[in-house]
Amino acid sequence: MREFGYQRVFDVHGAVALLGADPDARFLGGGTNLVDLMKAGVERPARLIDVRELPLDGIESTPDGGLRIGATVTNSDLAAHPEVRRRYPALTQAVLAGASGQLRNMATVGGNLLQRTRCGYFTDLTKPCNKRVPGSGCPAVEGEHHNHAILGASEHCVATHPSDMAVALTAFDAVVSYETADGPGESALAEFYLPVGDTPHLETALPPGALITAVTLPPNPVAANSRYRKVRERASYAFAIGSLAAALDVQDGVVRDVRLALGAVASRPWRARKAERLLTGGPATAEAFAAAADAELEAAETLPKNGYKVPLTRNLVVAVLTELAEESAR
The missing domain is CATH 3.30.390.50 (CO dehydrogenase flavoprotein, C-terminal domain)
Known part of the structure; x- marks a missing residue:
């Protein structure tokens, strides 16, 4: 693993400014995906900016009757929250199906949305992969692909997204909020993940240097029967x-x-x-x-x-x- 610096941050603007000053840095939440990729050599950040102490760990009702979920809320806290269980039971079920209790205690909502594919070719540095090295090829098309995509894929990539939580959030029209050096922004989750096309290495519509701050679920009565x-x-x-x-x-x-x-x-x-x-x-x-x-x-x-x-x-x-x-x- 490449040696890296580490810095803990306590305010959102400071976190965004740090990443802006060091594009080779990465935000660190629970680290349940990023650290694995660092061990494999897929990710090689020069610095980790620990965002776990940011004031983004709350779940609160919105004025219109929806829910706003902070980006550093752990998966365990999300699944156990009484309003999530009552209003969006499929979201609780998706989170509980996603990983063991130990991982849920560490993994964060923001990090879950940004986790990378588990395609074996992506994590194997001895193999080509268009997600990892654009233009190098997609060996999964001719190789091991039994758990790969059947919808929306292309000749450039047939990998699947691994998140369970994101599936439930997509069904309920969730909106992702983020902060950039130029101010706040948001994106409907249905548009947050980019089509594969010929640029599979571009996975989300998140602007460079942006930090996810929250996910908002709009009021959705049908979600109670989910x-x-x-x-x-x-x-x-x-x-x-x-x-x-x-x-x-x-x-x-x-x-x-x-x-x-x-x-x-x-x-x-x-x-x-x-x-x-x-x-x-x-x-x-x-x-x-x-x-x-x-x-x-x-x-x-x-x-x-x-x-x-x-x-x-x-x-x-x-x-x-x-x-x-x-x-x-x-």
């Missing part, structure tokens, strides 16, 4: 091979509102807007759920070893929406 379902290759903690955050409002057998976001199928959480449009105003039946899932997955482009994700994702959508519909009818 669920996160994760499929993984072993029962203990593992990255998803498919996941779904879903919320459903049914009245008299008709879908009044629905939210769907897919995980482990793309380089970013995939908001299933086509499926949502087809379902809204229609019958809350397994047949309708399957048809909507099929329509969303028409755009899937599979590789030889990851085609199983299409039926897996379809079955997830049908199973979870059926469960939610049955619960609404009780």
Whole structure:
């Protein structure tokens, strides 16, 4: 590991100024991803700017009835917060499914959003990778790709985004707030992650030197009837091979509102807007759920070893929406 400097900061403007003065530095939250990448030699910062003591560790209701979640809130505190559990249960479930208690106690909300792909080629310095070295190639296309993307990928990268939490936040229209040297800004999470295209190394719309300060969830009544379902290759903690955050409002057998976001199928959480449009105003039946899932997955482009994700994702959508519909009818 490259030797690095370390500095703890206590105010947001000071943190942003420090990074601006040293572009080779990195912000350090819980370090559950960054430190691993440093050990592997993928990340080689000259300095770590520890932001854990910034006053960004609160969760509070917004005037319009939403929730504002500070960037340094730990995943454990987020999952346990009573208002998150009551108003956005799928978010609690996603966080609890994401990692062990020890990791949740360290990992932060801001860091979770910025974690990098777990593609083996990305972390192996002996292999090319367009995310790590732009223009070097994507060996996963012809190599090991059983857990790689089926939606929104390109010949330049087929990696998937690893976050469970981000899938639930995407389903509920979360907004990311950040601070830059020029002042504050914000981005809808649905637009925060950039399409792969031919620049997979550019992953987010976060301006250079920006520090995530909060994530805001707007008021969303349908989110109270929500669920996160994760499929993984072993029962203990593992990255998803498919996941779904879903919320459903049914009245008299008709879908009044629905939210769907897919995980482990793309380089970013995939908001299933086509499926949502087809379902809204229609019958809350397994047949309708399957048809909507099929329509969303028409755009899937599979590789030889990851085609199983299409039926897996379809079955997830049908199973979870059926469960939610049955619960609404009780």
